[in-house]
Amino acid sequence: DADVTQTPRNRITKTGKRIMLECSQTKGHDRMYWYRQDPGLGLRLIYYSFDVKDINKGEISDGYSVSRQAQAKFSLSLESAIPNQTALYFCATSDLTGGQETQYFGPGTRLLVL
Amino acid sequence: RKEVEQDPGPFNVPEGATVAFNCTYSNSASQSFFWYRQDCRKEPKLLMSVYSSGNEDGRFTAQLNRASQYISLLIRDSKLSDSATYLCVVKIGNDYKLSFGAGTTVTVRA
Numbered sequence: 001d002a003d004v005t006q007t008p009r010n011r012i013t014k015t016g017k018r019i020m021l022e023c024s025q026t027k028g029h030d031r032m033y034w035y036r037q038d039p040g041l042g043l044r045l046i047y048y049s050f051d052v053k054d055i056n057k058g059e060i061s062d063g064y065s066v067s068r069q070a071q072a073k074f075s076l077s078l079e080s081a082i083p084n085q086t087a088l089y090f091c092a093t094s095d096l097t098g099g100q101e102t103q104y105f106g107p108g109t110r111l112l113v114l
Numbered sequence: 115r116k117e118v119e120q121d122p123g124p125f126n127v128p129e130g131a132t133v134a135f136n137c138t139y140s141n142s143a144s145q146s147f148f149w150y151r152q153d154c155r156k157e158p159k160l161l162m163s164v165y166s167s168g169n170e171d172g173r174f175t176a177q178l179n180r181a182s183q184y185i186s187l188l189i190r191d192s193k194l195s196d197s198a199t200y201l202c203v204v205k206i207g208n209d210y211k212l213s214f215g216a217g218t219t220v221t222v223r224a
Binding site for chain 1: 217
């Protein structure tokens with residue numbers, strides 16, 4: 001079984017709709033992240049959380065919100081989807097091993113906003 | 115200016131060839147460097163960390179040049195399975211944030 005899972009894997013929605021992307025992990029990591037990936041751009045950080053009670057904005061948080069319901073779960077919401085939020089969304093977890101932080105990514109959610 | 119810049123490629127090489135490409139970073143306070151591999155429509159996965167003295171992992175060699183602020187990845191004896199996009203990733207100090215390049219695409223042909 002995958003250590004980091006995302007649901008749904010694909011989603012088509014309409015402008016103005018509220019949608020939620022879910023992420024679960026079985027790695028036992030405290031740190032979780034949400035990124036989006038667009039063609040020709042690197043992954044950009046939307047939100048991150050270092051603990052259940054900790055939520056932090058990344059570089060492109062406008063139009064998004066998150067909830068860290070438990071150590072294993074971190075969900076991303078688009079309150080009112082717009083077409084330029086069409087992208088590939090990745091959840092990630094990380095740990096520090098030997099002083100180096102490694103990020104482990106979920107399989108991604110492809111979102112199309114019409 | 116982007117924090118991390120990569121030649122998008124694609125680099126098209128025959129099996130068995132050597133291919134190398136660089137990545138430049140803008141922040142001189144960057145301290146940790148990585149190469150991630152991303153297959154088409156899949157998630158990125160850590161390929162290797164890049165250490166100051168350079169390091170090798172099988173057919174892959176990574177180098178860091180702090181003076182010129184670039185890192186490089188060299189793949190020897192390319193295999194078809196090496197076809198992927200290689201993401202350069204940089205971390206500034208102990209900051210939480212990883213900066214990702216847009217990736218360099220490598221296609222190995224039979």
